[in-house]
Each structure stands twice: as C-alpha cells, then as structure tokens.
Amino acid sequence: MTSFASLAASPQGQNLSRAASASPVNLVEFIEVEKIYAGHVVAVRRLDLEVRRGEFLTFLGPSGSGKTTTLNMLAGFERPTRGTIMLEGRSVDRLPPYERNIGMVFQNYALFPHMTVAENVAFPLSVRKIAKPDIASRVRRALEMVRLDMFGDRRPAQLSGGQQQRVALARALVYQPSLILMDEPLGALDKKLREHMQIELKQLHDQLGVTVVYVTHDQSEALTMSDRVAVFESGALAQIGKPDALYKEPADAFVANFIGENNTLEGTVEQLSKSTCVVRLGDSSHVKATPVGAMRLGDEAKLTIRPEQIRLIDAASDESTRLEGKVEGRIYLGDHQRLLVRLGNGQELMVKVPADESFHAGAPLMLSWSPADCRAFPANPRS
16 A cells, blocks of 8 residues: 555655745735625625645634635635635636636535546546546555545445545545645544544645645644634634644634633623733632733623633632632543532533542532633623
C-alpha cells in the first residue's frame, strides 16, 4: 500500500509542493462578501476572510450560521449578492464550478450509481481529457490513499456509507486541485472510523500540502484537524484563529460556549479595571474575572469558566473568588468525573475532578478559580 510519505515524494505530491511555494500566501480571499436570499434573508453578511495557501481551515458553526453558504459560494454553486471572491489572485464570482480547479467532497457522497468505484474516481480526469494510461495510475494512487484499492470494480451500492465517503474523497484528490472543499465529509462514519479518518485526512494534508476548507458543526473535529478555525454565527464571522487560541481566548460569549465545554454565570459588574473586574452574582457573592469587550460599572455580564479550570478549596482558604455550592449530580467518565454543583443563587456549574475522589449528592463544596481563566463578557454588547 502506498504510504503518505511516498505520495508526497510522487510527481503528484511534488507538483503540489512546487505550486504552494511559488504562489502568494493567500489562496482565497473573501472581500466584503454577502449572500441575501429573497431580497431580505441575509445568509452571509460582510465577510472578510483569507484562506492561506496550504492550510487546513475549518468553517465551524451551528446550523444556519452561514458556513455552508460560504463554502458553496467558493465552490461556485452560489453567487455572492455583493462583494468579491478571489482564487489564486483572480475573481471567480462569475466563473462556473468546473473552471475553478476545486475538488469537492459532498455530504451526501454524490457518486454515480451506474459506475464502478474506479470509474467514479476517474470521472474528473475523463472530462478533462487526460490520457487513459495516466488515468489508470492516478486512480490507483487515489484509491490507495483512502485504503480502497481492492474495491475498484464494485458499485457504490455495494459499499458501506463510510466507504462511499472515502470514494468521494479519492475523486476529489485525483486531479490535483489547488483547493479541496469538504462539507461534513465524515458524518456517515461510525465513531472509531471517523476518528481514524480524521488522522488520515490530516496526515494527507500535511504530506501533500493541499489547501483544505472543511465545514463541520462538530467542534472536537474542528479542534483536532485544523490549522485555523473560522467560527460563524448568524451569517457573520465571529472569530478566526488557531484552535488553542479560540479555546483559551474566545472573543465573545458565543465562541466561548460553542468551542469546548463551558459554564456560564450571570451577574453585575461592580469593579472594573483594564485587566480584571469583580462581578456580583445573584446571591451577593463576588468573583474576579478577565473583562472582554466594552463594559461599564453596573452593566450585566456573562462569565464563562471551563470545568477543568475550577478548583475545589478548603473553607478556610483566603482565595479572592470563593463560591459555596452543593453536589447535585455526578457523572463518572473513567479517567475523571464531572460534578454538577448548584450555587447558593441557584445557578449551576459543571466541575471536572479526579476519578478517585468520592462525592455524594448534597455534599457541600467550596469552589474557586484564577481570574485569568474566567472571562467576563457584556451580557448586552453595544453595537
């Protein structure tokens, strides 16, 4: 079986590497792009976004956030209402999909049922009038990439959903596109195969240097695979950055709660400086946090703190943040456990603790955290 390293050393891999080194930093640019349906439904609003050559960029967001519409405009299946999309330095707003040199892996596979696996993979090469001997060798390499080299003579109906998705991936890779777009490509796979394919896709990207734009609503998938993640909310780009930066330094409450698991508390700002603030909760307890965004004294704030950043402390501790609570429930997860803790004001927190510690319902706890780990956002951001 062909290894990823040997694929990178092949003519296909060398061509991709040379293209990456000889081209500008940005392969794609969205410049003030909007998509409006029926004259008033705004699917994407004033999008400015750059896709760097050779990167694995994921569009992440809930249903209706604009991520798939953005992908479809880049692919050529939708036209922007306003703005410009640049691909390799030229506008592609009115260029049909087949002239954009973009590979596409669809969520629903889009395989031809009357063709064999090999014929499906060969199709993009056939329409480009590639010589038949070259087609055969490229198809063989592409099927080896996705570990389906023994399935070339089968029809799509004879494959599992996961195998069909891998055929679709091979078809997108076979003609050496400058960009590959993937719309929820692993959604049909079971958990084990999905995780295995995440690793394989990332290895393939790293070895060949092909640029990938990936769409998913699965945050763990985005954090695992991506060089950068673009988080979409209500048709707008909420934040873009490296996975660890999004996790540790979310720009607003939406990103904080969408990326990873987070607790949210509500309160009123009572003290405020550039680096810290003090927020009073409903039971008159006070916590310190890091302010993010424009806030003033007396404003309502939303606090976010991750379960693993909350500490259990002694009642006699002199920590500046001290919250009393009681255990409401417990979830055992093998390597750790999660406690649902109800505070005196009725708000709840999920706390991650070691698996070997014993807790029972109703047990009192004292909680604390570092102000650097707790972020305070305006509850009602000013426009």
